[in-house]
Each structure stands twice: as C-alpha cells, then as structure tokens.
Amino acid sequence: MEDIKIEDIAHALSLMTRANGHFKHFYSVAQHSVNCYKEAKIRGYSKRVQLGCLLHDASESYISDLTRPVKKNVSQYFVIEEKLQMVIYEKFGFINLTEDEIYKIREIDDAMLYYEFIELMDEKIFNEDPFIAMKHNFSQRDFKTVESEFIYTFENLNKSHTKNSFVGVDGCKYGYVAVNITDNDFEINVFKNIEEICAKYSDSNTILIDMPIGLPENTYDIRPETEGRKILSSRSSCIFTVPCRQAVYEEEYYKANEINRNILGKGLSKQSFSICSKIKEIDEFLNNSPEFKNRLLESHPEICFAMLNIDGTMAMPIFENKKTEEGMERRLEVLSRYYEKTDEIREVLYSDNKLKGIKDDIIDALCLAITGMLGYKNGFKTIPQNPMKDSKGLFMQMVYAIDV
Structure with missing residues (x-):
C-alpha cells in the first residue's frame, strides 16, 4: 500500500490510451476518468461516487488493461484487478462502497464508453443510448494538463470527502x-x-x-x-x-x-x-x-x-x-x-x-x-x-x- 501514490496513478493514466489505441486520436484513461467524475458531479451524486468515478480505473496504472472482449476470457485478471483496486481505495480512505454506489460508478463508466466509441470510433456499441447529463470533451488534450487536472480533482474531492x-x-x-x-x-x-x-x-x-x-x-x-x-x-x-x-x-x-x-x-x-x-x-x-x-x-x-x-x-x-x-x-x-x-x-x-x-x-x-x-x-x-x-x-x- 505504501507504494501507491496518486501522482503515479495520474501520470500513468494520462499516458495510457483508451480502446487499446484504436480511437481516431489519443484519448487517455485519465481523461476518461475525469469525464466520469464530471458526469457524477453534474448528476448530483455524492462525493464518494464522484471520487469512485475518478479512481475506478486506477488499477490500470499498475497492471495496464485488457480490451473487454479479451478480459471476459481471462478470469484471473479480474481477481488481480479487484484486489489491487480495493487496496487503492483503502489507501485513500475510501472503502465499503455500497451496491448503489458501485452501480452508479459502473453506469457512468458504461455511458462514457458508449459516447467515446460514437465520437472516436463512429461505432454504436449498445442498442439504446444511455443517459448522459452533459456534453463531454473527447478532443485530444495535452498529457500534462490532463495529469494536473486529475491530481487537482483528486485533492479537492479527497479534502472535502474527509470533512462531511x-x-x-x-x-x-x-x-x-x-x-x-x-x-x-x-x-x-x-x-x-x-x-x-x-x-x-x-x-x-x-x-x-x-x-x-x-x-x-x-x-x-x-x-x-x-x-x-x-x-x-x-x-x-x-x-x-x-x-x-x-x-x-x-x-x-x-x-x-x-x-x-x-x-x-x-x-x-x-x-x-x-x-x-x-x-x-x-x-x-x-x-x-x-x-x-x-x-x-x-x-x-x-x-x-x-x-x-x-x-x-x-x-x-x-x-x-x-x-x-x-x-x-x-x-x-x-x-x-x-x-x-x-x-x-x-x-x-x-x-x-x-x-x-x-x-x-x-x-x-x-x-x-x-x-x-x-x-x-x-x-x-x-x-x-x-x-x-x-x-x-x-x-x-x-x-x-x-x-x-
């Protein structure tokens, strides 16, 4: 746990591409995570859900990721991913997510994935359009700017999260x-x-x-x-x-x-x-x-x-x-x-x-x-x-x- 640092997570995720690099341009996991946080915030979800949305892919900064079709067939990856993700949550004093909180985080993650694929791949991956509360920025952004925004968002959420x-x-x-x-x-x-x-x-x-x-x-x-x-x-x-x-x-x-x-x-x-x-x-x-x-x-x-x-x-x-x-x-x-x-x-x-x-x-x-x-x-x-x-x-x- 002592090896986990928010700076490492933000840096790695800002340099890791979504969709295994198949999008029209570079679009990072960190940018995806910040967009998920913004969606949770505008929906009026709790600070815990907002922080969960920001950190939901944090494990990828240490073990990378697999595309969804492959991941379904590599069961051991889920074991490693979940264990690491729980350690990351615990590191930042963020544990015992309720079923409702987990559902909200996953719902936003899937909604963002859907609109990312429409915008950056011209592909509709679900039969129905999921709800989305705001228009998100899917443009190619500077790596360092995204990294800084990720850390700034975390610090604000973590600070306010500790004082209810x-x-x-x-x-x-x-x-x-x-x-x-x-x-x-x-x-x-x-x-x-x-x-x-x-x-x-x-x-x-x-x-x-x-x-x-x-x-x-x-x-x-x-x-x-x-x-x-x-x-x-x-x-x-x-x-x-x-x-x-x-x-x-x-x-x-x-x-x-x-x-x-x-x-x-x-x-x-x-x-x-x-x-x-x-x-x-x-x-x-x-x-x-x-x-x-x-x-x-x-x-x-x-x-x-x-x-x-x-x-x-x-x-x-x-x-x-x-x-x-x-x-x-x-x-x-x-x-x-x-x-x-x-x-x-x-x-x-x-x-x-x-x-x-x-x-x-x-x-x-x-x-x-x-x-x-x-x-x-x-x-x-x-x-x-x-x-x-x-x-x-x-x-x-x-x-x-x-x-x-």
Whole structure:
C-alpha cells in the first residue's frame, strides 16, 4: 500500500490510451476518468461516487488493461484487478462502497464508453443510448494538463470527502435560513437567495430544501403532494398544492389563479401564490446551473420528522404546532436522537435574539440537514417511489431518509 501514490496513478493514466489505441486520436484513461467524475458531479451524486468515478480505473496504472472482449476470457485478471483496486481505495480512505454506489460508478463508466466509441470510433456499441447529463470533451488534450487536472480533482474531492457537510434549507421572512452540520460542528446562516447558499455550500455532501423543485405543466405531470399527505394523515394540510410552472411565472395573483385552473383544473390559493417568487427563483437557478440539477433536493420537514419519529415500521407525525414552545421542544427531542449537537443548537436558538422570529424555520432546516446526513449514509427514499421528471429534467419528488 505504501507504494501507491496518486501522482503515479495520474501520470500513468494520462499516458495510457483508451480502446487499446484504436480511437481516431489519443484519448487517455485519465481523461476518461475525469469525464466520469464530471458526469457524477453534474448528476448530483455524492462525493464518494464522484471520487469512485475518478479512481475506478486506477488499477490500470499498475497492471495496464485488457480490451473487454479479451478480459471476459481471462478470469484471473479480474481477481488481480479487484484486489489491487480495493487496496487503492483503502489507501485513500475510501472503502465499503455500497451496491448503489458501485452501480452508479459502473453506469457512468458504461455511458462514457458508449459516447467515446460514437465520437472516436463512429461505432454504436449498445442498442439504446444511455443517459448522459452533459456534453463531454473527447478532443485530444495535452498529457500534462490532463495529469494536473486529475491530481487537482483528486485533492479537492479527497479534502472535502474527509470533512462531511450536510445542509438543510428553509424559507424564512429574511429569505432563507440554512443549517450546516459537519462531523464535529454546525453553523446557522441566513441568506437572501438560493444562489448564495449553493455557492457557499457547493462542496457539501447534500443540500435539502423545503421548497418545490420540479414543476407540473399539465395534468399528466405527477407531483408528490398526494402521497405525502397520506403519510401525515390529519397533519396533511401542511403540504400545499404546488402551482404549475406557467402560473409560477405570472406576477399577478388573479392571472396566476386563472392559469392554474385552466392547466391543472384547480385554483391557486393565496398561500401558494405567496411563495411563487421563491419557487420561480429556484426554478430559474437550477435551469441556469446544471451542476445543481437533481443535487439540490426537495424535501418536507414534517414528512422527515414523521420518518425520524418512526415506531417500528410506522411513520409517526408530530401533531404539536411547530410554532409553539411545546411543538419546537417535541421536534428537537426527536432530532437529538440522531445528532449529538442538537442541544447546543437549542441553546443558540434561545440565546440569540437575532434568531427569535425564525426558530421554527431553523428547526425545520436542521431536520433537513440531519435527513441529508442519514440519506448520505443509508441512501435516500423518495415520494413517490419512482418519481417523474418535469419538462426541464427535474425530479418531481420529496426525499426522506430513515436510520437503519
């Protein structure tokens, strides 16, 4: 293990060609690996998956590679490759990949292979086009530049990977409040807009927000509200109906109400219209910032509280009003089961006068941060189980997590 160095891996892979040299021009394994990392990042996958994509061919730097048709018939190669790859992962503190993480890395590797062969070999190797989230650079690049980018990417990922960060965001009267919890600390900040939040926490493992993402444009687009209300039972009124995208972009209430009725067959409440400016802001931000598409995730605090307050297999909603002292204490008690610094956050809430009017919003944001932490560890669950994407490619879903 002491012989393994990231500099050696980056150098060797930058000088090793893909497809055994049969492409139109030199295209290195390192460039392929960096492209895989970029694909994972823009899909909003975790830092672990991003790092796995960067390092998934690292063993080739020491034992070279075989073309896929040959490799299938040399079983011992797989034994050597897997053993070396595991040692490399362990060397960089990156072990115990889940089945879901392994699947995501392989899926991206195969997708990149497919488009590399189309671009550089004029050959279609699969019957169906695999999904790809961005256009990649398959041009011939300078060896040294690729080597440097590989090392720079590794150092950034490895650095942020060692310090986990989970962010929960809720709307408040000042704009947005964000709670960031890390391995050994936390912070509470207020922001004017979503762009500031994503800029500050761009390296966070997860960012969850209590705001609609993924907007319907017709009656065939299915949002998660109906299923979410079933979970909350008599507390279902806290989940409001999300307007259609056309209504969100209308500035006058009576026009937005009419548009929503014509498109979705239902009127638009003034409560829903009151947050349309925030919904529009987030929708515009995500369409202009593809790296945060399906990475900034919609969630709902009351659903998350119900899932964190689970009794056996049954979700238990919290019925106390969240704006009352009793309701806040009840929610903080549930969160303290999962995050050891919850009591410290409680002290801040009751001692900082600047936070007086947004304590319930901060508790909601903390709930989403903790949900992000559990989702990163155990995997997220979604409402509905198989969410649709809207016309902009955004999932219409609410995410939650449970402790397993």
